[in-house]
Amino acid sequence: MTKSEGAMSMEAKRVRAILLASLIIGTLLLTVFPVDPQMSTEVMFDDEVTQQRKADIVGGESGASLVLRVTHDDSTSLMFPISRVQTLLEIEREAMAGTNPDTSWHTNSITLDRIQTPFTLWDTAFESRNRSLSEADGWSDVLQPLMEEGWCGKNATSAESSAFESSLLLLPNDADLGVACPSMPGQYAHQPPTSNELLWMVWIGENQSNTNWSELEVWADKLSESTEYTFEAVGVNMLFAKSKELAVTELKAVMIPLALLLCLALCIGLRDPLLAGATLGSAGLVIGAEMGILSMFGYTFSVVDGIAVPIIMGVAVDGAFWYCRSSHSVEAVRKMLFVAMLTTIAAVSLAFFSPIRVQRSLALVMVIGIFLDWLVTRYLLEQFFVARRKDLATVSTVSKALNQPAFGVLWPALLLLLAAIAFASPGGVEVLDVEQFLPADDPAIQELRQMEDEYILASSTDTWILLEIDGDSTTDYDAVIEFQTQLSNHPSIIALDTGLSQSKLMVGIPVSTTINATIDSVFESSSIDSLLVKDSRLQSNQETYAVVIVTYLDGQNTDAALAFNDDVRSLLEEMQLTGNIGGNLAVGAEAATSFDESRVTQIFGAGIAVFLVAMYVLRSPQKALRIAVGTVAVGAAVDGLASTFGGRGVGSAPAVLLGMGFAADYLSHSSSSDHRPTSSDHAARWWSAFSSMSVFLLIAFTTFPPASETGRLLSVSILCSVVLATALSLYQTSSDEEE
Structure with missing residues (x-):
């Protein structure tokens, strides 16, 4: 060598x-x-609006929104007697405060940020009329004197409007709405909303990456074992x-x-x-x-x-x-x-x-x-x-060359x-959806489809429209109001028939009668009555640079979602606004x-x-x-x-x-x-x-x-x-x- x-x-x-x-x-x-x-929508595709919203929104949640289905162990009404409502209210308060080890959140690795239930919003709605659901001995204590228009009338308070929205979204479609909307056929103001089951919305993992959603299932099992109620983690995120x-x-x-x-x-x-x-x-x-x-x-x-x-x-x-x-x-x-x-x-x-x-x-x-x-x-x-x-x-053995x-x-x-x-x-x-990641015969998929038949929240999908604006501009405020007014007429947005009128499932910007109103000035004096967001401004260094508008579309109609996206972009171009569209179905x-x-x-x-x-x-x-x-x-x-x-x-x-x-x-x-x-x-x-x-x-x-x-x-x-x-x-x- x-x-x-x-x-x-x-x-x-x-x-x-x-x-x-x-x-x-x-x-x-x-x-x-x-x-x-x-495994989540964030790792499946790029949703710039969702990323911006979670990072900069003023009155929303950056954590993951999950769903619990609640039933009583004997499969009867959750609203009768009224003590069942009060017990669930107490379980919710204990969970957030962590005062009861049997119902408190079980891990420090992931935070429990917020729980939104219909009962909490009902309690707030009754309080707006100087009545207390938590201290009532029976439903007559809060339903009398009679509220003829209920929570869906034109004279309803903002708290009552939120209670009405929660009743529609978090109760099954066949639930009796009662005082939530007496103007609907067969509903009466002297009766409470009634159902054998309902949904809790739970936000966990605020500002945390790689949130382990299965922790919600662990907590649900803990609640079921320590109470007379059955809590079940359901929804798309649990399928992920x-x-x-x-x-x-x-x-x-x-x-x-x-x-x-x-x-x-x-x-x-x-x-x-x-x-x-x-x-x-x-x-x-x-x-x-x-x-x-x-x-x-x-x-x-x-x-x-x-x-x-x-x-x-x-x-x-x-x-x-x-x-x-x-x-x-x-x-x-x-x-x-x-x-x-x-x-x-x-x-x-x-x-x-x-x-x-x-x-x-x-x-x-x-x-x-x-x-x-x-x-x-x-x-x-x-x-x-x-x-x-x-x-x-x-x-x-020595290989012979092939010559054919x-x-x-x-x-x-x-x-x-x-x-x-x-x-x-x-x-x-x-x-692209969660069903591509589970076998077609998986019971969880069948359960999700059943939920889609039973709940508006499960059958609809939220689409977020981000508009780039100046929070101190009167012109931008007027443009946003005009944009959402025209958008509300779109046929793809789910409409709710209250008996007296139809209202679109859409969360927009509060309308103000004040002269020279701006986005910032409006939100300083009011908030949005919605389960998902209270203040839709996006801020960087305490300066508003955008707002989001939420619309609910049919989660099973892909063609309608694509048409909606095209129409929104056309409207943005027509009104010379800059914006983007986000949401699972819209982006997927x-x-x-x-x-x-x-x-x-x-x-x-x-x-x-x-x-x-x-x-x-x-x-x-x-x-x-x-x-x-x-x-x-x-x-x-x-x-x-x-x-x-x-x-x-x-x-x-x-x-x-x-x-x-x-x-x-x-x-x-x-x-x-x-x-x-x-x-x-x-x-x-x-x-x-x-x-x-x-x-x-x-x-x-x-x-x-x-x-x-x-x-x-x-x-x-x-x-x-x-x-x-x-x-x-x-x-x-x-x-x-x-x-």
Whole structure:
């Protein structure tokens, strides 16, 4: 060994030592910065209005709004006798004050910010008429003398208006409203609102990130055990909490079988347990180091990011088979794996332009993992692979070159078949909502649908319109009043029929008769009568820069929500106002529509990115074009199959792009080969594909929908990719011989 070779060897050892130490340290960081995956609308998509509102609103809540359903243990009325109402009022007060250990909030890690119940607002409404619900011996004490107009009349106090709103939203649709609105058919002022159940709105985790919503369920169980009432955590946010629990539980349960299955496939394919162990161990280090380092920097993982774990493990096996089973030289394998890594990342990186945040997050985790897989294979494991390859050579038979030009027609035939699958598939994308994260037959989804039938609050969705204004401007105040007046006529906003008139479920800005009124001056002398917000100003450094208007839309009518968004933007433009729209349905529907419109462009964009990368590395337009065309064909076909496998959803776009990445990977191997394919080359390709596919086939049998969908799509992607890559290798052989 020459002096220069010795120096290079020492440098290589130093690089391997640094890389190994970095991976180990990164993995150990998980003990200090454990990963706590989240599942909420904030990690699903970007809602700028909600982020601004929670950060800067004056009279609202920055915590998470959750819902408790309350019933009596004997399933009878909550309002009779009146002592039941008073008991629930006392439970609410004790919970906020923390005076009773049996009913107080149970943890210091998350704050209990506010509880809003109909009984509290009823008590306040009666107090506005100098009557006391808390001290009454019977309902006649607060209902007499008779209030003929009830709480929905034109002479109602602001407290009574709030009580009326709470009765509509927090009581079932079939409840008797009684004094809440006597003008409605069959309702009477001498009767209280009556129902066997009602809802509590609970805000927890103010100014806290990564709030664990399942804590509400723990508290609800505590209340149920210590009282004669049953408290049940319900609503969309609790479904997110359940989906998180499902994803984490399944990921933990599947990891050991997944590792054993992958180890078995590697042992059979590589014929060497040491190689299998080293490959599997390196994948574990890559995953641990990536999670540890990202967690140290405060990165918020979503539960969907957990899908990247088996993906990274599946990608890690590539190098082992090409180094140890193929007939290529070490230099050729290096080039092949480098091209494959770049083209795979180029394809997956298109997800960074997705309008859906959770898809961008998953793409980031996958890209980092794919790069680290290549880095470890190239600089940490290559020497070990090469050494074991020499050992294997002594017991392996020599591969014979395959020379079957007739198989060259498979390449164009398969491209046509994949194109036909893509063109035959239906269009459309599912709206991004919580139901995409739970099995379709989950009882919680059925319960949510039942609630939507029973409660206006559950069947409606709040849409927030942010208007940028100057709080001290009279002109801006007049413009906001005119805007909300015109907006109130929109047919998509839910209307309530009180018997005498129809009122829209909309929370706007108080109307003032004062001359030269401004936003700030109006809110200094009044507040909004609403469950969700009392002061809708947004302030920075105590200066008002915006206000929000809340409207309630039908939560099941996506088309109406999209039409509402378009009309609001048109009205903003017409009135020369600057603003934005937020809310789960408003943003989720637009994100799904935007994704549907851009998914074809995204697939072709990934193909162009793959072509440019392959062209730069291979210096061959013809080979780069073949890789790109095959990649697009696989992506389009898998996107089409996604609609057949249950609809294009939150997991389909990253799966399609990663499927294109696998296609680019395998096609790059075929195109960058320096000789005709041999049986060893085919074995390396197919064993690599089989090992990866075994991982995704196992994932396909999980019940967490994004994971199972990704598993199915990637299994199909790998199968299509390896068949297409084999056909390309034979096609290129045939073409080269003809030349």
